[in-house]
Amino acid sequence: MNRTIRRAGLVTLFLVLALLVRVTWVQMVQGDALADDEQNRRNMIQEYAQPFGDIIVGGRPVTGSQRSAHGGDMRYERTYTDGALYAPVTGFSSQVRGATQLEGIYQDVLNGSDDRLKSPLDLLTGDSAKPGDVLTTIDPKVQRAGFEALGGKKGAAVAVDPKSGELLGVVSTPSFDPSTISGSGKDDDAAWRKLTARDGNDKDDDKPTLNRALRQAVPPGSTFKLVVAAAALEDGLYSSVDEPTRSPxxxxxxGTSTPLENENKAAPCENASLRTALRYSCNNVFAKLATDLGAGKVRKQAEKFGFDDEKQDVPVRAATSNFPKKMDAAQTGLSGIGQFEVTATPLQMAMVSQAIANGGELVDPHMVSRVQDSSGHTLESFEDPDSHRVMSQDTASQLRSAMRTVVEKGTGSNAQIDGMTVGGKTGTAQHGVDNSGTPYAWFTSYAQNADGKQVAVAVVVEDSDAARAEVSGNGLAAPIAKKMMRAALG
Structure with a gap:
């Protein structure tokens, strides 16, 4: 009997010791990992226990918080003012689906869990502090001008201050109201399913949650000719935009027997200068330029503008704009007119005009100026961004002049603004297998007012009600850029 009791006692003691070891292991070794696990509901409860901080546009919050309509243990949910207008900037914050874009990047600041917000007592207890705010560079006038001008079209637009790198407008349509999916109720779930519904034909899906301005790269078409022109001038292949080129x-x-035709067969494109070739968008000139330079030199220039940068953060991570790495001579020629496998985001093509407008210096584009605590003290500042030289001042000056010719006498006439200096480049890019899809209509540009203030804008229209034959950068995209430039420069 005593032996049986002794054995039972030893087994019980062993189990108690094992339990103590396990508890100690969980608390000391796995504690932080378990606490930070996204499946830990206590984190969610704490995150939504108080009103959030705000994302600020033009001095006013475009986000808010309200008591959750669905009850439960998450007390607050996110609200948005002009949600569809600012969704490409804010992203969304959802009790069920997490957070994206600025809401996701600055989630800890906005929910009060960032250690920089906490007092010594908060750090000791692990409690959240009063949330902070995120101040954006977005100009509400520019944002609204682009949004209303795009209207029912599928497309995107980006406006940037060339000297400061501040993003003044980041527009993507069709858009959505993040308020409709911020909670955890049936209505929120139904709204999410509607937003993400697919009809099985991917090219026709609207994808309203996709940020087309930053997160979608498509063929840039003839707007890429600015990159090739910069490469030719920087390389010394031609010394001036007015020097005739050797272009049949x-x-x-x-390496082929395939002739590359120009859209305007009556245009004076044979041996045209860079100015004339940009004015009439001569394919023959830029395909031959790219071939003569070689893919390596064009790529080097493109990468100075930001192509092939896999970590382009504004601070939202932009999709990579691509210049192909493996091409034969014919494919290199096609890349010179922004086709083959060349792709670009509207952000990237705005950066091309930005650098040209700013004398060849590219200031890092960004849409957050400052992150602050609840008392207005700065936690992070982006008011002194980095920059690098893309081209010489002389090359930039010549390209600005040639871009003005495009607007004043060429294919970009719809971007003219009384009292302002405007330069631009149109583009119409093939889309789909054998160009079966509706072509993309592009326009990238800069404008300067009498006070010397500048803005650079890029617009792409993916789809509209226009007939296929009427799709053009001047017809569809230039008027949108014009309205945004006018809003920026007043």
Missing amino acids: DPYTLK
């Missing part, structure tokens, strides 16, 4: 019309792609 039509130009037969090297």
Whole structure:
């Protein structure tokens, strides 16, 4: 009997010791990991226990908080003012689906869990502090001008201050109201399913939650000719935008028997200067330029503008704009007119005009100026961004002049603004297998008012009600850029 009791006692003692070891291991070794696990509901409860901080546009919050309509243990949910207008900037914050874009990047500041917000007592107890705010560079006039001008079209637009790098407008349509999916009720779930519904034909899906301005790269078409022109001038292949080039019309792609035609067959594209070739968007000139320079030199220039940068943060991570790494001579020629596998985001093409407008210096684009605590003290500042030289001042000056010719006498006439200096480049990019889809209509530009203030804008229209034959950068995209430039410069 005593032996049985002794054995039972030893087993019980062993189990108690094992339990103590396990508890100690969980608390000391796995505690932080378990506390930070996204499946830990206590984190969610704490995150939504108080009103959030705000994302500020033009001095006013475009976000808010309200008591959750669905009850439960998450007391507050996110609200948005002009949600569809600012969704490409704010992203969304959802009790069920997490947070994206600025809401996601600055989640800890906005919910009060960032250690920089906490007092010594908060750090000791682990409690959340009073949330902070995120101040954006977005100009509400520019944002609204772009949003209303795009209207029912599928597309995007980006406006940037060339000297400061501040993003003044980040527009994507069709858009959505993040308020409709911020909670955890049936209505929120139904709204999410409607937003993410697919009809099985991917190219026709609206994808309203996709930020087309930053997160979608498509063929830039003839707007890419600015990059090739910069490469030719920087390399010394031609010394001036007014020097005639050696460009037969039509130009037969090297290594093939395929002639590359110009859209305007009456245009004076044979041996045209860079100014004339940009004015009339001569394919023969830029395909031959890219071939003569070689893919390596064009790529080097493109990468100075930001192409192939896989970590382009504004601070939202932008999709990579691509210049192909493996091409034969014919494909290199096609890349010179922004086709083959060249892709770009509207942000990237705005950066091309930005650098040209700013004398060849590219200031890092950004849409957050400052992150602050509840008392207005700065936690992070982005008011002194980095910059680098993309081209010489002379090259930039020549390209600005040629871009003015495009607007004043060429294919970009719809961007003209009385009392302002405007330069631009149109583009119409093939879309789909054998160009079966509706072409993309592009326009990238800069404007300067009498006071010397500048803005650079890029617009892409993916789809509209226009007939296929009427799709053009000047017809669809330039008027949108004009309205945004006018709103920026007053």
